[in-house]
Amino acid sequence: MAICNGRSGQLETVDADILVVGSGAAGLSAAVHAAMAGANVLVIDKGIIGKSGSTVSAVQSAAAGKWSTAQDSLEAYCRDLLASGKGLSDPQLVHTFVDHLERVLDQLIAWGLQLDRDASGEIVRTEAAGHAFARSISAAGGNTGRALLKTLIRQANRLPKLGKMPFTACVQLLVRQQQISGALVYDLLHNRFRLIRCKSLILATGGIGQLYHVTTNPQQATADGFALALRAGVRLIDMEQVQFYPTSLVVPHHAKGFCLSFYHFAKVYNARAERIMQRYDPVRLENVPRDAICYAIAKEIREGRCTPQRGLLLDVSEHVQRVRTWFPHEYKFLRQLGIRLEAEPVEIAPAAHFMMGGARINRAAMTHIEQLYAVGETAGGLHGANRLANNALPECLVFGAIAGESAARYARTASHFNDVDGEMLWATVHRYEAIVSRGAAAPEQALRPFHWKQQIQRTMTEHVSVLRDESGLRAAEQHLRDLSEQWAEVRVSGFPHRLAKDFLEMLEVENMLLTARAIAAAARAREETRGAHVRLDHPDSSPQLVRVEVQQVEGRLEVRRQLQAEGGNR
Ligand SMILES: Cc1cc2nc3c(=O)[nH]c(=O)nc-3n(C[C@H](O)[C@H](O)[C@H](O)COP(=O)(O)OP(=O)(O)OC[C@H]3O[C@@H](n4cnc5c(N)ncnc54)[C@H](O)[C@@H]3O)c2cc1C
Numbered sequence: 001m002a003i004c005n006g007r008s009g010q011l012e013t014v015d016a017d018i019l020v021v022g023s024g025a026a027g028l029s030a031a032v033h034a035a036m037a038g039a040n041v042l043v044i045d046k047g048i049i050g051k052s053g054s055t056v057s058a059v060q061s062a063a064a065g066k067w068s069t070a071q072d073s074l075e076a077y078c079r080d081l082l083a084s085g086k087g088l089s090d091p092q093l094v095h096t097f098v099d100h101l102e103r104v105l106d107q108l109i110a111w112g113l114q115l116d117r118d119a120s121g122e123i124v125r126t127e128a129a130g131h132a133f134a135r136s137i138s139a140a141g142g143n144t145g146r147a148l149l150k151t152l153i154r155q156a157n158r159l160p161k162l163g164k165m166p167f168t169a170c171v172q173l174l175v176r177q178q179q180i181s182g183a184l185v186y187d188l189l190h191n192r193f194r195l196i197r198c199k200s201l202i203l204a205t206g207g208i209g210q211l212y213h214v215t216t217n218p219q220q221a222t223a224d225g226f227a228l229a230l231r232a233g234v235r236l237i238d239m240e241q242v243q244f245y246p247t248s249l250v251v252p253h254h255a256k257g258f259c260l261s262f263y264h265f266a267k268v269y270n271a272r273a274e275r276i277m278q279r280y281d282p283v284r285l286e287n288v289p290r291d292a293i294c295y296a297i298a299k300e301i302r303e304g305r306c307t308p309q310r311g312l313l314l315d316v317s318e319h320v321q322r323v324r325t326w327f328p329h330e331y332k333f334l335r336q337l338g339i340r341l342e343a344e345p346v347e348i349a350p351a352a353h354f355m356m357g358g359a360r361i362n363r364a365a366m367t368h369i370e371q372l373y374a375v376g377e378t379a380g381g382l383h384g385a386n387r388l389a390n391n392a393l394p395e396c397l398v399f400g401a402i403a404g405e406s407a408a409r410y411a412r413t414a415s416h417f418n419d420v421d422g423e424m425l426w427a428t429v430h431r432y433e434a435i436v437s438r439g440a441a442a443p444e445q446a447l448r449p450f451h452w453k454q455q456i457q458r459t460m461t462e463h464v465s466v467l468r469d470e471s472g473l474r475a476a477e478q479h480l481r482d483l484s485e486q487w488a489e490v491r492v493s494g495f496p497h498r499l500a501k502d503f504l505e506m507l508e509v510e511n512m513l514l515t516a517r518a519i520a521a522a523a524r525a526r527e528e529t530r531g532a533h534v535r536l537d538h539p540d541s542s543p544q545l546v547r548v549e550v551q552q553v554e555g556r557l558e559v560r561r562q563l564q565a566e567g568g569n570r
Contacts, residue, residue, distance in 0.1 A: 019455070028043070039411040043162070044170065061394050081383075130389065175421075212461050240495040317341060435490060460520075521559045
């Protein structure tokens, strides 16, 4: 593959007041609010704008103020969030989130979002575990994420100052003297690097699901933003806090990770035909919160009482009509796969679902690097040790809006772009050129990025999942370090006239490796059980509340444990 503008060439340079990386709910919310405030905005995405990432799959959003139930209050919502975060949610972020949610929803409605309503015209509001009131709303009959994206794209198309660049991957954040100056990006359609200079950069690259063998997340969730942030010196918090969805399809392979929401009225069996919840929770059986059933399923799999595909069996044959009524799209999808719930159980396992941790941000969604923001799943601190159902979409909308508006205010006062560190920029370009030039030799025998992806997934699934212990975490860290060293042998072949898939995969593997190492290191530093996982060697929660922070300093990952006051001060 030729890198057209390599060693001798000049990089094509694009200028924008604000560069938004990622076009899910968080990125598009940021872009639209920034452009509405008068800034010149450019959104890039390594996939199709507004159609890649996790947002498209989301079903419901929590609401506040007039969009929630009349008995609800902002105080009650804050209480629920703080309780669910188990001491790790940042109260400042919690209050900011709840305070801004109503006005952000107002704006979406004004831009044309239509909420689902019942026969009498009332907004449908449903209950969800952990929320004291029925505050979950939806749009487009439960295709809420898709409806939000459509509304945001429609609004974006009305804004002449908002540009979009699809199939453009962010390769490196350019930081100079603790201030953002732009990003090195790669145009995957034309196989070339570009420099984008900006006054502010908003990182909205979504989650990390692809680090695991089974995930509910789409293929783009390769942890890019976490690694980009680490390389830029950003502090990440709570990286050990990965949320798993308990009952996701294991087979068929192409539907792996699809979430089945009806487990609370089904029965879960292990490979010995034992109904496992009779042992783990004989009173409530399967009708328990996600983390409890996740633990039980994960334990059965770890101890080998599982299918050859490392799954358990979910039997809902006595309540198929309930599935048809309450979860019609799940019923339909299973039928399309040839699975008849009346006749056979479904093979399931916990799947990596959501990253609670991420870039440490302040109330304006800015990291400690000047004018570098992080929003949506890439940011940490709001959900603490456990995200409540339907709180991810509104997080994206609120902090996207706040970051966009803050960056636009800055753009009005900043007269020039921060200088770009040319040495850093060209060193990166040359490094990738060197890797690509190795690729031509013997691609059919070569180790491809894909092989690393599989190895990372195996290690993370085995040692850094729901159940963890010191020796497994050490083994994972060692294996991930080994994989980083073997990376020198990677071969990347290119397809000059097609999407540069191998090149993108190479970038993704580097991001996955670094983020996986940060997660494993943070998980080992949390010597207690809190939130989404169980430390088998430390099964209880410690009375001392500790926050784990990871930062890359001079090429090395540094892990810090910081004592917190209850409620998680900053
Ligand atoms: C199956 C499923 C169901 C869910 N259901 C719900 C629900 O009902 N309610 C709820 O609140 N939450 C739900 N969630 C969680 C929620 O959907 C996500 O947390 C949220 O949508 C994340 O939005 P985001 O904008 O941060 O990232 P995403 O929507 O994932 O978007 C990130 C974008 O960044 C792009 N990108 C990544 N790396 C790069 C790079 N290097 N360069 C350029 N672009 C890049 C990606 O292509 C993608 O388009 C669900 C998640 C899943 C997977």
